[in-house]
Amino acid sequence: MGTIGLILAAALATYGTRIAGFTLAQRQLPGLFGRLLTYIPVAVFAALIAPDLGLGTSEAPARLLGVAAAALAVWRTRQLWAGLAAGMLIFWLARAFG
Amino acid sequence: MSPEVPLNRTAGQASELRRGVVAMIPLWAGVAPFAVAFALLARTAGLSVIETQLLSLTVFAGGAQVALVTLLAAGANGIAIVLTVLALNLRHVLYGLSLSTQFGPDIKLPIPLLAYVLTDEAYGVTIRDGLDGRGGPSFYFGAGLSLYGVFNLTTLAGSLVGQLLPNSERLGLSFIFPLTFLALLMPLLRHWRQCLVAATAAISALLLGRVVAGGLTILLAALIAAGLGVALETLGARKEETA
Numbered sequence: 160m161g162t163i164g165l166i167l168a169a170a171l172a173t174y175g176t177r178i179a180g181f182t183l184a185q186r187q188l189p190g191l192f193g194r195l196l197t198y199i200p201v202a203v204f205a206a207l208i209a210p211d212l213g214l215g216t217s218e219a220p221a222r223l224l225g226v227a228a229a230a231l232a233v234w235r236t237r238q239l240w241a242g243l244a245a246g247m248l249i250f251w252l253a254r255a256f257g
Numbered sequence: 258m259s260p261e262v263p264l265n266r267t268a269g270q271a272s273e274l275r276r277g278v279v280a281m282i283p284l285w286a287g288v289a290p291f292a293v294a295f296a297l298l299a300r301t302a303g304l305s306v307i308e309t310q311l312l313s314l315t316v317f318a319g320g321a322q323v324a325l326v327t328l329l330a331a332g333a334n335g336i337a338i339v340l341t342v343l344a345l346n347l348r349h350v351l352y353g354l355s356l357s358t359q360f361g362p363d364i365k366l367p368i369p370l371l372a373y374v375l376t377d378e379a380y381g382v383t384i385r386d387g388l389d390g391r392g393g394p395s396f397y398f399g400a401g402l403s404l405y406g407v408f409n410l411t412t413l414a415g416s417l418v419g420q421l422l423p424n425s426e427r428l429g430l431s432f433i434f435p436l437t438f439l440a441l442l443m444p445l446l447r448h449w450r451q452c453l454v455a456a457t458a459a460i461s462a463l464l465l466g467r468v469v470a471g472g473l474t475i476l477l478a479a480l481i482a483a484g485l486g487v488a489l490e491t492l493g494a495r496k497e498e499t500a
Contacts, residue, residue, distance in 0.1 A: 162308050165335050169325055170315035172343040178372040180353015188354075191487065198486035199355045199479060200384045201451045202458040203348065204442035206478040207377060209459035210466050211435035222432065229436045233443050239385075240283045242440035243433055250432050 221257055225250030270365065270395040277399025280382045281407075287433030288378070288404060289411040291319050296415025298323060302330035306416045313412035317405060318376070321345040348476045352380040356397065359387045364394045374401025381441040388444055450489050458482035 213222045229246030233239070292313065299309040304326065312322045321342045328338045352375055364371070371394060379401040386392030446452050461478035469477060 162304065162329070163311065165325075165329070165338060166308060166311050166315065168335070168339045169312075169321065169342040172339050173316050173318050173321060173346045173349075174373065176343065176346040176349040177353065177375040178369060180350040180355070181357055181368045181372050182353075183350070184354050184357030192354075193358065194487045194490065195480075195483045196351075196355050196358055198451070198454050198483035199351050201442065201445045201454050202479040202482035202486070203351065203377075203475065204381065204438040204445070205455035205458035205482070206462035206475045207438045208435045208442065209462045210474070211432070214463065218429075222435075225432060226435065226439060229439055230443065233440045237444070239382075239437070239440045243283055243286070243436050246436040246439075247430075247432065250429065254429065 218254065221250050221253035224253045273391075273393060273395035274399035274402075277382070277386075277396040277401075278403040279399075280386065280396070281378065281400045281403035284378050284382075284404065284433070284437055285407045287430060287437065288319075288408055290428070290430045292408050292411035293415035293419055295319060295322055295326070296412045297419040299326045300416055300419065302326045304329075306413075309416045310409070310413060313409050316342070317374070317408065318342075318346055319408070344473050347473065348377075348479065349375055351476065351479060352377075356380060356383060359384065359392060360394050360397075366394050366398055371398055371401070374398065374405050376401065376404055378404055378437070381438060385441050385444065450486055450493075453489065454482045454486040457485050 208226075211222075212226065213219045225246040228249035229242040232245035233242035235241075295313075296309050299312065299322075300306070304312075312325070316322055316325070324341055324345055325338055328341060353372065356375075379397060382400050383392045383397040386396055442455060446455060458478050458481070461481050462474055465474045465477055
């Protein structure tokens with residue numbers, strides 16, 4: 160398998176995962192599954208955040224401060240960009256002066 | 258925001274698509290340096306400009322692309338590489354199911370096309386937009402295209418002139434990703450049960466990250482935590498019945 164072939168195989172595998180959910184949803188799914196899905200966004204977002212907090216590394220304090228600042232900004236303004244700006248700013252400051 | 262009453266369906270779809278494109282702009286700041294870093298890695302691993310671009314055009318999944326290039330450079334077996342990519346991307350199945358529930362049966366755009374641009378980010382902003390009763394297929398597709406365009410343009414930039422750009426690793430721009438998902442998560446925490454599910458998912462992801470291969474972590478952590486949510490809900494309903 161050449162590099163191009165490998166890339167296309169990886170693309171096919173990835174596309175399979177992308178289309179599968181949409182396709183499965185066209186069928187009648189058991190009720191339990193629907194209830195599970197209502198919790199998926201909350202669960203996925205939390206699972207995506209945790210490994211990026213750098214726990215156990217020297218950057219952990221700066222990252223946690225950044226996250227706290229972002230949470231505060233989102234809570235006060237309800238704006239995504241405000242959270243990103245506040246979080247990055249505090250993260251950079253904490254890292255520079257930490 | 259004022260509710261829009263579209264003059265006709267196409268005009269409404271076009272404006273929703275535009276809204277999706279715009280909603281993704283804050284996330285460009287995280288995706289662009291990531292794509293540049295990926296392109297640099299790929300070129301260092303010996304891939305050509307065309308092969309590097311082909312990855313971003315067809316796989317369009319940053320984490321999986323980095324894994325593929327790293328494994329390829331380490332001389333890993335082709336089948337093992339494809340299986341790793343598959344595992345890293347399995348969470349998309351959940352996103353597709355979850356988005357379908359939000360979209361309902363009335364989807365005008367072709368589903369194979371919608372699926373092509375599915376990412377964590379497009380899923381995230383669409384679910385968030387759905388809280389306001391919107392976040393339909395056109396919005397989602399706009400968000401997906403927005404990311405696809407930027408990811409591919411910055412992959413090309415990284416391939417061609419990557420060495421000239423400042424080191425994004427040192428700037429720590431990838432920290433935008435957890436911040437984004439935090440901002441997406443917060444409006445969803447409306448009940449103690451959802452807070453508990455979020456905490457469980459976070460802890461599971463940290464613990465599973467030590468024992469399970471990369472990509473399965475998110476999928477398994479999400480399923481465990483969502484399962485707990487359903488279990489608590491069921492217990493709560495039973496308690497109310499007996500009370």
